[in-house]
Amino acid sequence: MAEFIPVPPFDLVVFGATGDLSLRKLFPSLLHRFLDGQIPAQSRIIGVARSEIDTAAFRQMVHEAHLKFAPKDHIDEAKCTEFLKHVEYARVDATAPASEWGALKDALADGNGNVRIFYLSTAPSLFVTIAQRLAETSLATPTSRIVLEKPIGRDLASSRAINDGVGAVFDERRTFRIDHYLGKETVQNLLVLRFANMLIEPIWSRATIDHVQITVAEEIGVEGRGDYYDKSGALRDMVQNHILQLLCLVALEPPNTMNADAIRTEKLKVLSALRRIDAQNVGAKTVRGQYKAGLIKGKAVPAYVEDLGKPSKTETFVAIKAEIDNWRWAGVPFYLRTGKRMGARRSEIVVQFKDTPVPIFGAGAGEPNKLVMRLQPDEGVRLWLNMKEPGPGGLRVKTAPLDLSFAEEFGGVRYPDAYERLLMDVVRGNLSLFMRRDEVDAAWDWADDLLAAWEETGQAPKLYTAGENGPDQSTVMLGNDGRAWWDPE
Ligand code: BG6
Numbered sequence: 001m002a003e004f005i006p007v008p009p010f011d012l013v014v015f016g017a018t019g020d021l022s023l024r025k026l027f028p029s030l031l032h033r034f035l036d037g038q039i040p041a042q043s044r045i046i047g048v049a050r051s052e053i054d055t056a057a058f059r060q061m062v063h064e065a066h067l068k069f070a071p072k073d074h075i076d077e078a079k080c081t082e083f084l085k086h087v088e089y090a091r092v093d094a095t096a097p098a099s100e101w102g103a104l105k106d107a108l109a110d111g112n113g114n115v116r117i118f119y120l121s122t123a124p125s126l127f128v129t130i131a132q133r134l135a136e137t138s139l140a141t142p143t144s145r146i147v148l149e150k151p152i153g154r155d156l157a158s159s160r161a162i163n164d165g166v167g168a169v170f171d172e173r174r175t176f177r178i179d180h181y182l183g184k185e186t187v188q189n190l191l192v193l194r195f196a197n198m199l200i201e202p203i204w205s206r207a208t209i210d211h212v213q214i215t216v217a218e219e220i221g222v223e224g225r226g227d228y229y230d231k232s233g234a235l236r237d238m239v240q241n242h243i244l245q246l247l248c249l250v251a252l253e254p255p256n257t258m259n260a261d262a263i264r265t266e267k268l269k270v271l272s273a274l275r276r277i278d279a280q281n282v283g284a285k286t287v288r289g290q291y292k293a294g295l296i297k298g299k300a301v302p303a304y305v306e307d308l309g310k311p312s313k314t315e316t317f318v319a320i321k322a323e324i325d326n327w328r329w330a331g332v333p334f335y336l337r338t339g340k341r342m343g344a345r346r347s348e349i350v351v352q353f354k355d356t357p358v359p360i361f362g363a364g365a366g367e368p369n370k371l372v373m374r375l376q377p378d379e380g381v382r383l384w385l386n387m388k389e390p391g392p393g394g395l396r397v398k399t400a401p402l403d404l405s406f407a408e409e410f411g412g413v414r415y416p417d418a419y420e421r422l423l424m425d426v427v428r429g430n431l432s433l434f435m436r437r438d439e440v441d442a443a444w445d446w447a448d449d450l451l452a453a454w455e456e457t458g459q460a461p462k463l464y465t466a467g468e469n470g471p472d473q474s475t476v477m478l479g480n481d482g483r484a485w486w487d488p489e
Helices: 020-035 055-069 077-084 102-108 124-136 156-167 185-195 226-251 260-273 304-308 418-428 437-457 472-479
Strands: 010-015 044-049 087-091 115-120 145-148 175-177 209-217 286-292 294-296 299-301 317-322 334-339 346-353 370-376 380-388 397-403 462-465
Touching: 010 020, 010 102, 010 418, 020 044, 020 055, 020 077, 020 418, 044 102, 055 077, 055 087, 087 102, 115 124, 115 418, 124 145, 124 156, 145 156, 156 437, 175 437, 185 226, 185 370, 185 380, 209 226, 226 260, 226 304, 226 317, 226 334, 226 346, 226 437, 260 437, 286 304, 286 437, 286 472, 317 472, 334 472, 462 472
Parallel strands: 010 044, 010 115, 044 087, 115 145, 145 175, 209 334, 286 462
Antiparallel strands: 209 346, 286 317, 294 299, 317 334, 346 370, 370 380, 380 397
């Protein structure tokens, strides 16, 4: 069993409890923490939604979600029943006046000093209303915390309005803006790799690095989330948050401590140094795509517009050449790419080093070194080095990976879902892996310019066949720089 840090007893209120995220991720993650013995006996988890169901029916939903989403060898009916004793349901319409919030008040009575957390897994348009109601009902106490799921708005203005409204009730130290990518194992490992190894720092800059690639490829389409997704698109859904956060962790300067503000201040500096994309350069530095019908692992899948049931100009794929104007990274492009319905689910950060200055083993012998950090599906880190191929007769150079794979080194350890770590961090009050308001603002500010440039230049998405790696223009964008995406078979 993995080691863990104990947490104090808590009351966790999940708004949007019958929604997809909550049943697929939040409750299963809490169940896993329970199985590991991390949830103190006095803790309570209260699901809140509008559905006219009672606690028994809600527990049944959570139970079914466990059976559906847990890996077969993790299904434990008896423990799940034990866990469900901590779970209750309160029927509340978040838009109803405070006088109609009685069910939640009752559920939270006798808190006995438990850490109180409100998790908003709802549409962002409800965030401010819920915060206000929590103030009016006095359910928000001076020490209670709020967790906001992404997206926080759809541009800088709407994000500010949400942060102002929520901030009027919960100050910044009690506001946890979640980006679940920061809870992924490899993302954590990136920080350790960079800042616990003296070997890495001297080579981590434009002196030795040629470019960086960040790919988040998904097989899934919009899976019943068409209404939300079509108003959002890949840039708002994935780049403004997850991918920029990954970029920040690759690029940030060493923080002085692991203290939340030290890390977040360094991330903010990276975001502030991102070069703006405008109408003049948007055509050369970005590619928008949308999937058409195709085959994924031999199975026919429909086009985005068919999934959606109406015509659309929303991008389901985006590739960007991002540049960071600071001393460490000037001249080192960060190529970013994400899309739905690509060939395989694969999230990876590739740091590609420069060629050796003189090819003494002959032109084309070996390949530039690469550090490949795989976030999913199979977490691990591989450093690609050039070696002498064993054997007599000549000197043949072969490129081979040095495998720092967690699976071999830490065999048998289950990699927790990102939400498991992040939920326990909220209970502990550790903000390191949550976005500070100024970070979210800076990311929107940059994304808004890009969106405006698309709008101004009328960039329609280029179609790509489902099951492929996005439109050809994405390959051409790197080809124009004499580079190529790392797409191993
Ligand atoms: C979410 C996006 O934030 O992240 C989804 O809204 C996306 O569109 C998901 O599918 C990807 O998360 P993961 O952890 O499966 O890579």
